[in-house]
Amino acid sequence: MPTNKNQHFVPRCYLRPFSHEESGKAIRIFNIDREQVIEGAAVKHQCSGSYFYGEDEKLEAAIQFIEQKYADTLRRIREPSYNKLGADDELILKRFWLLQYLRTEAASRRAVEMNNQVGKLIGADSSFNLEICDAVLMAMHAFATEMDVIDDLRVCLLKNATEIPFVTSDDPAILANRWFQTDGRHRGSTFGLGSAGALAILPLCKNLMLIAYDSDVYSIPKNAGIAKTKREGDVQSLNQLQFLNCKANIFPGQTYDADALRQSFQACVDRRLEERHVLHYSVLDQNNGDYKRYRVVDSPDDEDHQEALVHSQTLHPSPQIWPLLLRWRKKGFGMVNGTGIGCVRRSQVDKRRGPPFERMSTGH
Known part of the structure; x- marks a missing residue:
């Protein structure tokens, strides 16, 4: 049995940079239901559950190993002298994003709700129903078998040079897709980890964010894998993704004014989705x-x-505006073959069966 009963689905090493004085002990919370700021909440009680990953010691050890690699990488890339994103750091950040995307309580609850609704629709008995613990283990299996699914995405470390800090949340790893979410040709279809136009986004601290993107669809001006934005609109649009995706709590750090925080949330609250699949x-x-x-x-x-x-069609909330730093690639494209798999990236073509693929232009 794991020695650590209280297991975090958003790890303390991730929350530490957003905690008070980065001590990893107390953290500021903005609860979206009450629109109330809570000062000095204990980090150890955030985003955790008793035996959330079950009682498999090997699984817990494997997760802790990845978290430690991430913590080491984060310390390194935050050094003032760090001026070039290395391949090893890039890979660790992408793998940590994928683990975090798959394993939160909100992600597991969405999987449970979707599975059980399917069972109800087809008239299956209660043995078809999925529990949270089952969904978590399925997510961990998916991570183990598909951990290279986003390795082809280009990575940018975005430095925030504005007065507005990046915020994070209890479901911080964002999968978005500007192409699918704005192009009418994709209306009624959903996107996933292998889709063309995928965006993997994760705030790392108040002034640093990971953005992994499909470079056949987008471009981000950067130098050695590092970009900087001085536009408050870019930061606000990226923060909106946290407001729209979180389950209950935003972690805004210590410097975000409480009234401004409420206003930022109220500006996009009508874009939050009550249902995340149909x-x-x-x-x-x-x-x-x-x-x-x-x-x-x-x-x-x-x-x-x-x-x-x-x-099942997964639904994704869209921000009011997309960051200007995320540009359309000239003559951008994805790959389609007329089947239900939709529009995928080049890296996915050899993994798929069926008719031959051809390019679908983004129109930019």
């Missing part, structure tokens, strides 16, 4: 031997059928 039920409409075609219906009871598909 299910589509499709019945077999045509079968010519070479392919099958399915038709979406409102309810499984609408008509008699022998075969059906259930498709």
Whole structure:
């Protein structure tokens, strides 16, 4: 049994730079439900649960190993003399982002809700239902088997040279996609870790952020992997992603004025999503031997059928504006083959079966 009963799904090494005097002991909280600032909350009680990862000592040890690698990397890249993003540091940051994206309580709850709604829709018995602990273990398995899925993304360390600090939250690793979320051709489709236009975003401290991006779709002006922004609008749009994605709490650091914090949240609160997925039920409409075609219906009871598909569409909130530093790549593109996998990055093509792929232009 793990010696540490209280297991953090957002680790203390990550929260430390946002804590009071970076001591890792007390942290300032902005609770979005009450829109109230709480001073001096104990870090050890934030984003944790009893045996959140179960009682597998090897799993806990593996997670702690990655967290330690991240903590070492963070200390190094925050040094004033650090002026070039190294390949090893880049890889560790991407792997930590992926682990953090998959393992939060909010992510696990979304997986449970989606799975159990599918079970209810298809009339499965209670044995089909998923519990939080099951979702966490599934997420850890996904990390172990797919940890290279975002290795092809280009990485930028963004330095914040404004008076507005970066904030973080109880669900801080953001997967976004400006192309999918703004281009009408992608309306009704969802995006994932392998999609063209993917953005992996993680605040590292009040003045440093990780942005990993699909370089076939976007470009970010930078030098040796490091960029700087003096535009408050860039910082505000990136902070909005935390306001929109968090489950309950924002960790704003010590310098963000409480009234300004409330105003920043109120400016985008109507963009928060009550539901983070929607299910589509499709019945077999045509079968010519070479392919099958399915038709979406409102309810499984609408008509008699022998075969059906259930498709889950993940919903992602969008900020009011996207940061100006995130530019469109000239002649940007993704890869499509006319199937339900949608538009993916070049790195994903060899992993997929089906018809041959061709380029889909971003139009920029």
